[in-house]
Amino acid sequence: MGALTRAVRNVSRRKMRALLVVIALGFSMAIMISIPAGIIANQESTQSMTENFSNTMSNMQEEINKTATLIECQTSSGRGMRSGMPSGAPSGMPPSGFTQEEVFVNETVVEEIRSIEGVKDIVPFLEKSSNETTSETINGPSGRTFTINRPLYTITGLPLNSSFIDNYSVLPTNITTGRNLREGDSGVILMSSNLTEYFRVVIGDKVKINGESFTLVGVYDSPNQGRMETRTAYMNLSDAQTVTGQTGNVSRLDVYAENVSSVDGIADVIEAAYSELYVTTYKDRLTNLENMQEMYTQTLTNAESTLDQTQTVATQEIGIAVVATSLIVFFVMLYTVRERTKEIGTFKAIGFSNWNVMSQFMLEGVLMSVMAGIIGIAIGYIAAPIFSSLLLPHINLFGGSSRTRFQPTFGSANPESLTSGAAATLNPQLILLAFGAALLLGAIGSLYPAWRAAKIKPAEAMRYE
């Protein structure tokens, strides 16, 4: 029959009270541990965001360097459609051209541009959205969702000329089944894996598009374009022109200069001559990259300042929880001591020392608080994400709904992963910490009441009713 058994029996003697106190303390403790869990999750997500950003930047830099002589000329419909390339204007534009009217130019322009001095090669493309559309739901920040309508797929036609295919990256490279398109292909199609699901076809099957029949020769893995998957079918340019009813038309020209020094001159000429074409050069793309970098930096700065702010709030909240916990223990134990004054007198009459009495009451305080700690860990385990999202300021990277405006269109930087809500989870260290905190706060909270109990004069305690 030790002091601990007595403490357990005493706490369990008033079950309802003990239960209420333990639950109240438990919530306080749960808050105490959920907040650090939230902070850790925020830090981790900021870190992964930073890593993603820098990866994205270096990938883009590499891509731009590789294509220093490339002058992109796009009609409005072509803008933003290419993957692996920074899209035209970095802001204010919807992620893809689907909301715009598609514009085409006659392919005679190819020969006209080819005659400009310093032009080495021109790869014309025809990019046309399907008439079928799909409605897609996108998960936005803090549980908001967006529903957008967009074309089911895009048909991209290009001249299947082996020198283009070999020298410039004009076709997808990540073929998963079948083969890539090659020189002389006609009546065949290469499509992204997600499109094969839609058409329910496998290699060798016939695919019917706008009444025309194509043989599926290859499937490539579709990279994510922002938060949406790209669904593109590649084919011979003339096939594309036929199937889309755009005979003799193109929507995009990749103009390659002889050397880097002639790029600006060519771009100026094209821009002056063809108002319907948007021209982007290496420099423009670099500028875009810089703009993007600036935005990324800004975003990171915002994230970090929010994180700082979060930490300040967290410190305050943890402080409040700590004080609340010790105060609950304090008042409950003070009340218990008052209520059991006579019992304390009896303890002393039968020869218990001040220390015996004090440790008995401290043990009870600590016991309650440890029970609360266990409840708190259980609550925290289940509800840490809820608590931390309720109690901590949200890290808002892109400022309100502007997240949709900013769509990096390259695989490595999926914005979903950059900003996905920080999910707070308890780690073993936090659980251990919570247990330690429970012990400590129980001891602190019951210190004074227990000391009071010890100091009660036995004769006075015996008179107490």
Add this chain to the structure above:
Amino acid sequence: MSESVLKTEKLTKIFTMGKRKISALSGVNLQVNKGEFIAIMGPSGSGKTTLLNVLGCLDTPTDGMMTLNGIDVTKLSEKKLYSIRRNEIGFIFQTFNLFPYLNARENVELPMECTKKSKSERGKRSRELLEMVGLSGREEHRPHRLSAGEQQRVAIARALANNPAIVLADEPTGNLDTENKHEIVRLLGRLNINQGTTIIMVTHDSQIASHTERILFLSDGKITKEKQGLHLVKKKLMCPYCGSRIQLSDARCPSCKKRL
């Protein structure tokens, strides 16, 4: 002759309440010999409980001398006083003061917790004591499952746990019905005779007091009168009323049928 267990000289206790000084004990001279069974009687406010608290080292006297087994306890430190209370004194209270969350055995074992006795020794001792007070088989019952008389028996067993030099009982029958009152005082009497336990009992019931061997009357903090009780005769196994031979276990005298 008889060996003195407790001795007080001019024991004084003054309570200060604001500016008023209330003298609860004003010079109590008392000598208690080993194996005595004494009653202290007196009206309310005469200082009975204060005297018992001081004798039990629960309270310190303002002035005067008090020795317990030859030790001057008025000069002892707090720490020594715990040990005196634990080892030399057994308390019995009017309201029993059992711990409701402990069973009978655990209540009896409690004073032994701070001693060097092993767990099994404590268990053995508490079972013996509970048997002695007539509660065998009730060891695992908590107080709320015991009657008032039974609860007081547990309290008596607890008071005896560490074999104290003296047992102090403050109105031990105050909360009991007539039947139980006599049971308890007879139990105390038996313990006094069989175990040689020295007992001082405070009561305001003269019938109960008459079961002891010496009755002290306390008035205004002083012992004013002293009277012999019936217990002294009973100790010699004689009926205090008719003088015929009795057995200690007899509830009534076999010849005169008077209640013993």
